[in-house]
Amino acid sequence: MSRNADNWLLRVTNLTKIYGEPNENTIALTGPEFNSNICPETESIVACADISFDLYPGEVLGIVGESGSGKSTVVKLLYFDMEKTGGAAWLKPYADGNIEMLSESNQKKRFIRNNLMGMVYQNPRDGLNFNFTSGGNIAEKLIMAGNYHVGEIRERASDLLTKTEVPVLRMDDRPANFSGGMQQRVQISKAIANNPPLLFLDEVTTGLDVSVQAKVLDLIRELQQDLGIAMIVVSHDLSVIRMLTDRTIVMKNGRIVESGLTDQILQDPQHEYSRLLVSSLL
């Protein structure tokens, strides 16, 4: 896919999230140079600041960094799980990229979430309703996008579960009775139910055992190749990043310290922290 200035799918500029009450020095006094994201003057916490990047259709972008570096915050802001403090984001399929999406009303945000995005959380409990069956969880996403035909919903749900290798026989069971890997696959089915152009993956394999991890990663890679979904993959695990992503952003203390092609970053890390990260890879 050709990349030029105009065919971006998601454009993010200066995305910022600060907890507490910052003053005008807060951003200048935090960040990797200070090795801290707590403002010494106001004690407000800068979860992320000045995050800018473009994502192109079908591209997989990795966000890597240690825990507390703000990488999950970025995707949660973009998926409207949190309110931004500052910055802006545009999504091409929404109003042809002309309307800043983070300032829209809750109703519009929900439309974007349900029709144009999918999210897979680290903990399946965040993405699934454990009181509903796995079919019901997928149905929720389809209903939110305006499908009120039970027959069609069930057909689509069974297609998705087949695609993600969950036995269709268990469609009417609750995910609470599933293994961790299976819960994660149900979550992926739900996230891609409406064929979104953009999918967020937040530490999806953390907490799964190695063989299941490999299967889930395989699944994600297959889906990406089959459906051409653009993805933002958040992980602290460089092998996940290496396996899935084309381009990577390295974050520390709420800032981007380095960005570039994944191979390049892994072969020849420029920033001190990236070097540390790569050298810690087993």
Added chain:
Amino acid sequence: MVANIKYANKYNFAFIDEATKKEIRRKLLKAVAIPGYQVPYSSPEMPIARGWGTGGLHVTLAVIGRKDVFKIIDQGSDASVNACNLREFVQQMTNVQTTYDTAEATLIQTRHRITEEELTEDQIFVYQVPQPEPLRSVERYENRTRQMHGEADYAKMWVSLYESFVRDGDIMLGAGYPVKVNKRYIMAPSPIPKWDVPNLNQSKALHLFGAGREKRLYAVPPYTTVEPLEFEDVKFHTENFVGTECYKTGYKKAFLDELYFDDGSKHFIINDSNFLDKLEGKAEPKQHENKYINQLES
């Protein structure tokens, strides 16, 4: 000497003081203006405990006038304890004429039924509501349900209907089937049977709902669209009385109660006592019409 009339009566007309009545009426106006929207209100103390019909009573006493003819039913019956006690209370506090006759009444308070006889433009129908929040079964927190209503975010409700269909092969909701009012708000029609739900649609009467314990009022104005929630392929349907009939009148097109006699035999009888009386008296009361009832043979 100027006679002191202010304290001549022990109670104000219709028990509640005028300022509070005014407040309730104002909230009722808001409820009528936004069909299906739950309006918080004061829910003042009454001589009966909250949850025993105070919501309906507040509405009745706030809107009743000296010329009204009052009827009250409990589960379709004019003679059950709740109906008798509240009727006596309203009568004592207002001195209005009371009646059993649905057609004659101008103000009807009800618990859990709509009358079988069709309502007219001159009537106000008041419901006692135990749980005004239709989303309570899927969301525990009030602040969230309010937000869900505000943003018309009803996916959870729909999923619970889907789940019910998957589990049991049908939408297993009996009394209080959720409805969408004026294509906007999802509303709990109070625990009326599914049989009565279609009668709210485009009804000629004004329907007012009062939930005293939960302190909410809501309304369905005359000629408002009220649709039960249903999927494109899994449809709403009313209770099924196939093969049964009222043992007293032989009538089939009404909501029936199941009765067991001392000898163990099972019989069915029309639930609406006034409707039954009229049929037995060879009168021909005009019944509600809707697409579900029209399919049945009489």
